[in-house]
Every structure is written in C-alpha cells, then in structure tokens.
Amino acid sequence: MTTHLSLQRILLPSAQVSSLTTGSITLPSARGQAVEYANNYDYELISTTTISNGDSSTTWLSLPSTRTGYTIEYTGNFSAATSLMLRFNGDTGNNYDYGYYRGTTASGKQNNQSGGQVGYSGSSRQVTGRIDIYGCDNTDGNATAFHRGSAINESFTHGFMMWKNTAAVSSMTLYTTGGTWATTGYIFLYGWKR
Secondary structure, three states: OEEEEEEEEEEOOOOOEOOOOOOOOOOOOOOOOEEEEEEEEEEEEEEEEEEOOOOOEEEEOOOOOOOOEEEEEEEEEEOOOEEEEEEEOOOOOOOEEEEEEEOOOEEEEEEEEOOEEEEEEOOOOEEEEEEEEEOOOOOOOOOEEEEEEEEOOOOEEEEEEEEOOOOOOOOEEEEEEOOOEOOOEEEEEEEEEO
C-alpha cells in the first residue's frame, strides 16, 4: 500500500485555488468557487476492469470495511446519449439524490431516484471521469460522491450524489442508462483511508 497525496474539493462562493500542498489559506470573500486542499491518504488500487462493447454495468462486491472512501476513474466511449449512474449495497429503491452541471447549458437536481448520476454524455462520445466517494465506513451519515468528467468535443460535467442510507458501503454498482459502453475502455477502483 502506498501513501499518495489526494485532493479534496470544497465549494465556496468567489476565489479559486488550484493547488495547495501544505499549510492553510484564508479567503475572506470566497463565495461559490472551488478550492482544493491536500490530505494524505493510504490509497490503494483495488481493481482494474476492462469494459467492452455493449457492457452496461460493473459491480464490486465485498469491499474492504477498512476504507473510508473510494475513487473510481473511467475512460471509454458511450454508444449514445448516456448517463453513468452509481448504486450502493444493491439498493435499487428511490434513495438517491443528485445534482449536476453540464458545460454552460444544463444544470439540475433530482431527488428520490433509484441511482445517483455520476457522469453524462449527450451523444456517442469518448468520455473520461473521476468519482470520489466519501463516508463509506460511516454508519451515522450518508455516503456522498462528487464527480467530474468530460466528453470529447462536447463539454464537461460535474456534480454530486448522496445515498440516503446510513449503512456502511460494502458493494457498489456503476451502470449506464440510455446507452452502453461502445468500445474497449477501463474502470479503475481505488480505496483510501486516513
């Protein structure tokens, strides 16, 4: 297991810091912008999944209970306009809320859904993205994910999702709606803890 520097993002309202490796920063009038700050985590590659044409879901079972969070990184092509969704512990009930921002044209939120949106492309495109999932070992809060990604020649997307359940996360399913993976690609799952 290796220790890596991991960045976390906090939404404030008006100044942006793109990197801060040590120390602290005071932002007296920062409102609504993103600030990243560094934390050391034990960061470990748990699995590499090769995705193929027509694949629509990947499930990780029996996740380590010692992990406080996970990072999913993906790259591949979607076959059509596609949402990338995430579920925890096989929960298919309407227990997920999510919000998103896509380029300069779309934003929104959805409550009480059967999965949380963690990626999107408006057409058949190559996509890349990262999903950071927090609170996975927490039984007195909710697992929450923040995502950011892009589709070639389209736009970027970012947002958040929350699972409205206080159980510790023991499995995850990443799946597509609207389309499928169209070509060979890769999904990497990392686990981390403080």
